[in-house]
Amino acid sequence: MRIFATYSIKGGTGKTSTAVNLAYLASRAGDRTLLWDLDPQAAATFLFRIKPRVKGGAKALVNRATSAADAIKGTDFEGLDLLPADFTYRNLDLVFDRAKRSRERLGRLLAPLAGEYDTVVLDCPPSVSLVSENVLRAANTLVVPLIPTTLSLRTFDQLTEFVQRSEPPRPAVVAFFSMVDRRKRLHRDLVEGLPGRRTGILPVSVPAAAVVERMAVERAPVPVFAARSPLARSYESLWETISQGPPAVSECSLEG
Template identity: 40%
Template sequence: MKTVALHNLKGGVGKTAAAVNLAYLAAANDVPTLLWDLDPQGASSWYFHGQPQHEKTKNVLHGATPVSRLVTPSPYANLSLIPADFSYRYLDVMLRKVEPPRQALRRLLKPFAGDYALAILDCPPSLSHLADNVFAAADLVLAPVVPTWLSLRALEQVEDYLRDAGFDPSRLRPFYSMADRRRQLHRELIERRPQAMARGLHAVIPYASMVERMGERRAPMAAFAPSDDPALLAYAELWLELKAMLKL
């Protein structure tokens, strides 16, 4: 099973939309997929109509409750969900009490390897002990980046953190998100990518009203958008790049 995290130090950059659409597209392409919503806001869970199982998180972390009890079905074939629980707001504190300190999430994901080919982690925006667990568990960390200098600075901060904390920074793979080509700065940064985007994926997710309608429909884009919609095509390109990198 391959594990992919959607992570960014900044919020509001399209992280959850990417997680939801990638999970759907993977499942629709016959890749058994598990989406784990680690953000206490629970946006990914809400899109997929997921309800938390109300198992005590600390019992799961310490092995007293099987992690499989957290899994719920989604409305779509090949796609399961571990919905967010509001107790996840304390997850960073709880993980610090688990030994070894960075390996709890990797250990919890291990039993799913027999049932799923891909696990996608939708992560809260932070650099924390939870983030350390995510970085230790993920084969790739996808970072959506708005084409602005402030967003690029946040990407560089994450890369520096990975290097300083002993993680492999080459696993961090950014892609442009919420890109508005009507804006000169966005166009310039897309066409002449700065060094921070040297390992960036080619897909560029546009700033589009169709993405916002995911909230209205509570569904991934492919479930309702026209097949030629530019944003949907961009997510499809992102999925194909991810599939090729992970050899799924």
């Protein structure tokens, strides 16, 4: 079972859109796929028309009063299931903190599902917290959407440092440019110049497109309702790249 986590310290970078589309593409490729919406805002859960509710909330899930397997719901798409968000996830840090081995809880909740799923995608809330530390220990790959700005790159540096400092096992970290506006010179320069100079940044960019907002109207991943759009193709390219095994990136330093 491979575990990907769409993760960013900043909010509004396209994490949920990425998680939803990657999970859909994994299932379309034949993987038995689970998307876990860890964000109490429950955007991914809403997109799939599923009630954002887990019996007993975060506490019952972490303490295993409710098993993860029982909380899972099938989506409208074959091969793609969802572990829904719950508003109590806003306290997930506290719940983890009170549990034994507080940094391994997430991985332990996923372990019994290894025989059922080939791919798991975690849609993480934007923060650096105990939830993040759990994600780092559970995931094989962090997929980081990066808006092509100087500040975003700085945040990415902070994230890679955070990963390097964390205890093993550490995930591979890959970033891609998200919400790219080619009319902006800075966006063009970074997208064209950076991937070749810096390890860990994939030569894949996902455009800023109005079609992404239609996901909430269509309640479906982009390739379902706009299969030929550049956005759908970008997500397909991203999935193709990361599904073949990401390059391990622990030294994310700028060269030259």
